[in-house]
Amino acid sequence: MTENTLPLLDVSMVVNIHAGGSYLRRTMRSLEAAARKARSSGLKIELLLALDRSPPETLAWVEAYHSDAFERTRVIRLDNGSLGLSRQDGLRQARANYIQFCDEDDLISSNTTLVSHQTALKHSPRTIVVPEYLFGFGSLHLLAVYNGSASIPPIAFFSQHPYISRLFVHRSIVDLNQFIDVRLGPGYAYEDWHFNATAIAKGAEFVVAPAVILFYRHRANSLSSNMNSQSARLIPPTPLFEPQTYLALAAPGARRFLRYGQDAVDCETERLRFLMSLSNCEEVRLANLIDPAISLGSMEHCPVVSTRNGDFAAGVGYFEACRRVAGLRFSEVGIVSTPTSPQGKAVFAALKALSDIDSATRSLVLVDDPAFDEDMPTMALGNAVIVNLAHLVEGLSADQRDLVAYRLIEIAAIGARLHLASDTMSARILGRYGRLLADRDKIFYRADDRAVPFRGVSMVQPDPFDFLSEFLDEATLVIHSSETGQRDDRARLDRRADIWRIAYSPVEFDAQRLARQPLNHRILAIGLTAPEAAELQHLCAAAGLKIRLVTATETPAEHELADFDLVLVMNGSTATYDELVALLRAGLPIVGADIAPLSEVMGRGDVFLTISTSDSTRLAEARDCFAAFYRDASLRERLALGIRSFLETHHSPASHRSCIAELLKTPAARLSSHSFN
Known part of the structure; x- marks a missing residue:
């Protein structure tokens, strides 16, 4: 009889093993207790040990292992180097109507297999059963309380994983969903989160097996800890996050959140509910006999979390974004x-x-x-x-x-x-x-x-x-x-x-606006100190120039430029190249020294009246530029034409388009019809 023709039992416990070391014996004692309780109610249980690149000492331990707690024990050796692929192989090769996923270093309450099976029979084959509680021990003590998908909407999957990998599923799940290859590294992570999110997208539901406890061992160098520290802490793309799918599935939960807020629970109440349950305390006592690290005392002050208190807000934010993006x-x-x-x-x-x-x-x-x-x-x-x-x-x-x-x-x-x-x-x-x-x-x-x-x-x-x-x-x-x-x-x-x-910034400009309007005899001076402004105003008056000098420490907004005829930019100014272009767009010729960024403008058009950088002469030179500007209409016309030519040549939308076309001529990715499994 080949393995594919073995009779289907009721439940296959699929245990993923790499190098369980000293934890394996305690894990197996826990699974044996759960199997015996289930068999006492008439269930037939398979144990399937899935070894992925296990070291010799682990292989030897598994080969020597024997227990009468199971109807059938099988071992498969894998060469995946991937927990996701090994879970998938276990799912495919299990010979039972229901599959219970287990890991090499955790314990389970003795009622897990029986109650999970009873719960699953009350629902469709597309139902995924999870424990009600996760009892964390080892390097981190905590109590996590799980809820079914009736109260945990799809928005909960967006930024956090509201469930775990210790699932109880019907064998037909293999036709609906699969675990993918997510290896330890700097990229994606969490094959279980991806599996569960994808299951929601494909119509599965989650229900809780009441009073069932997973005793989850936290280890500093476990695969989960290493994924948290090394990866981007994100799952690969899943169909759940495809905008059209997400909009359809997440709408009820998102709208409820936006209208009423989050329906959170009081975690202290959850702690008391757990500790007041005689069956819970008995299961902890039995687990403590197997591993003394599991103790009720740790539950009195440890953190308590509930999936109903997860990060729903980020998922709602993505829902709102998807409404804009749609398909x-x-x-x-x-x-x-x-x-x-x-x-x-x-x-x-x-x-x-x-x-x-x-x-x-x-x-x-x-x-x-x-x-x-x-x-x-x-x-x-x-x-x-x-x-x-x-x-x-x-x-x-x-x-x-x-x-x-x-x-x-x-x-x-x-x-x-x-x-x-x-x-x-x-x-x-x-x-x-x-x-x-x-x-x-x-x-x-x-x-x-x-x-x-x-x-x-x-x-x-x-x-x-x-x-x-x-x-x-x-x-x-x-x-x-x-x-x-x-x-x-x-x-x-x-x-x-x-x-x-x-790529010079494009600017829209009105050619008629650039033609000089009646003079206002107002000059904007940027970067001029108060003493310098007073001295320059005096020099202008002495030369018979009736102008008003208005100082500014930085370039004003465009709407504030309309009443000026000319702008003086001192070499102590903080004006940027784009701010100088904004001045020209307002039709203002510039008086300034041939230094950056003024020199970049000066070198590209007749838009400038030049002064030196000398502290001893620049104010007098600025006065002379003002006098030439106001007394020579042909100079004003030449500057206006120079500004227009400068903007059209270097800053028009057409010139910018040509520049972008040349710089980015390699085509962008064509729109894809990619789908996510």
Whole structure:
């Protein structure tokens, strides 16, 4: 008789073993007690020991093992090096109507097999039975209380695992679902969480076997502990998180959460309920006889958790994000903390250009800015969807928002290019999930560094550059909005000379507006000290110039520029290249010295009146420039034409589109019909 023709028994205990060592004997005594109790009620029990790359001492122990507690004992030797694949092999080779999954170092209450079987018979074959309690012992003492899926909605699976791997299932589950290969390493983890989430997506339900206890041994160097420390602490893609599926299954739980909040339980009440149960205390006593590390005393003060108190909020946040994404697939992804920042604007502009170049381009833009209105018509990016993570659910932490962002990238933007602003959100995403995104093209966007005064000294803000410094090795390209900024970064980093590019920011401008209007005799002076302003005002008056000088420490907003004729930018100014372009867009010729970033503007058009950097002469030279401007209409006309030519040549949307088309001419990933098993 071959193994595939062995008669089906009632329950097969599938024990996954690698190197159980000194724990195996205690585990088997626990399983034997459960088998004897089940057999006393007429059940026939198989023991299936699944050994995966076990060392010689473990093989020898298993070969010598014998017990009359089971109707049948079988051993299978596997060469998987993977707990997920070994669980799947055990599931396939078990010869019983129901399979009870066990591990090599845990214990179970003596009622586990009998009560789990009785519970399963009351439900359909698509029902997965779990213990009511997890009694943690060893390096961590805790009590976990499980609930069925009737009270644990699918949103609970998004950021945490609400169940365990010690499942009791009908053999037909093999036709519905399977364990996948998730190996120890820096990527995905948790084959059991993935299995259970996928089971929910495929119509399974979870029920609790009442008063059944799993005695779970916590070990510092266990596979679970190593997965927690080495992996990204995420499960691989599952059909449950596919937006259309998630919207359908998660809707009742998400809406209930949004309307009523979380239906949490009092954990102290759960502790008392456990300790007041005579059957629970008896099962702990019996387990204590096998392993003294299991003690009721540890339950008096240890942490108590309930699956009803899990992280539902992140799952609701993902539900809200899926409502925006629905069934769409994206070929480009933008990641931006603040869309109004210079680097945020650069990402938006690039995605808009890609959409204009190819109308089939569809972009997903992930924003994390409470002040940003993603529904503003001015933010339209063609064929794009904007998800503002800060607006999904009130109170989501940065970690929760980043998880939502990553899952959207993973599920709805398979293979898409990532366009990352040099900011905090991009740093968080790459810091946590960079290993899982290693195969993606990543375009970094940088603008000139912003300097702020501190005790009379200009100090560059660190955040944007820190992102580049930390993650430069992951960049496919770094696109700067100016030569000045690029030169500064390359001088600081002196690495990867082949990835640096420039795309000047596009600006919309009104040609008629650039034509000079009647003079207002007002000049904006940026970076001029109060004593210098007083001296320059005096020099102008002495020369017969009736002008009003208005000083500013930084570049004003565009709507504040309309009443000025001219702008003086001193070499102590913190103005960036893009801010200088904004001044030109407002129709203001610039007076300043030939130093960066002014020199970058000066070298590209007749938009400038030049003064020296000499402290002794620059104010007099500025006065002379003012006089020439106000007295020479042809100069004013030449400057107006120069500004128009400069903007059209270097900063028009058309020139920007051409630049982006050249820089990003490698096609992004085509939209995929990928499905998740």
